[in-house]
Amino acid sequence: MVATWGAILYPVLRFLRPRAATASGALEVVAPFRVKEILQAKNNPFDFGGKPCLVVLTPDGAKRLAAGQAIQADDLRAFNAVCTHVDCTVKYRQENGDIYCACHEGIYDLNGRNVSGPPPRPLEAYVVTLRGEPGQEEIVVSKQSPA
Numbered sequence: 715m716v717a718t719w720g721a722i723l724y725p726v727l728r729f730l731r732p733r734a735a736t737a738s739g740a741l742e743v744v745a746p747f748r749v750k751e752i753l754q755a756k757n758n759p760f761d762f763g764g765k766p767c768l769v770v771l772t773p774d775g776a777k778r779l780a781a782g783q784a785i786q787a788d789d790l791r792a793f794n795a796v797c798t799h800v801d802c803t804v805k806y807r808q809e810n811g812d813i814y815c816a817c818h819e820g821i822y823d824l825n826g827r828n829v830s831g832p833p834p835r836p837l838e839a840y841v842v843t844l845r846g847e848p849g850q851e852e853i854v855v856s857k858q859s860p861a
């Protein structure tokens with residue numbers, strides 16, 4: 715009888731318990747799309763050291779991109795896309811201007827702060843730098859602050 719209850723309750727408790735923040739081993743990765751491709755990128759999130767990495771173009775950045783103006787690194791945000799609740803992968807909702815976890819309707823703002831639903835902590839934020847000629851910039855995501 716105890717084993718039966720254990721078998722039933724363990725997966726439920728495991729599902730509900732928040733887990734520690736994750737950390738990937740890689741220090742830097744180049745996104746598999748360029749700045750000008752970000753709004754159509756199907757491979758976002760992409761792999762960063764074994765974890766999904768989500769790059770978000772802010773609404774102001776989207777306006778600049780649409781107007782053909784230069785994008786700055788501040789117009790982009792990058793996060794470990796593993797939800798801090800129970801490890802589902804989050805996605806960017808451009809129409810809502812937020813980052814959403816469909817598993818339990820968790821919501822983060824574009825700074826990665828948990829603002830609604832069960833996520834107990836912000837998303838792990840990465841540093842974004844741009845590399846290359848204007849209009850052809852690569853997006854470099856790293857775990858370290860630029861020097």
Ligand code: FES
Binds near residue numbers: 817
């Ligand atoms: S895994 Fe539960 S809200 Fe993301």
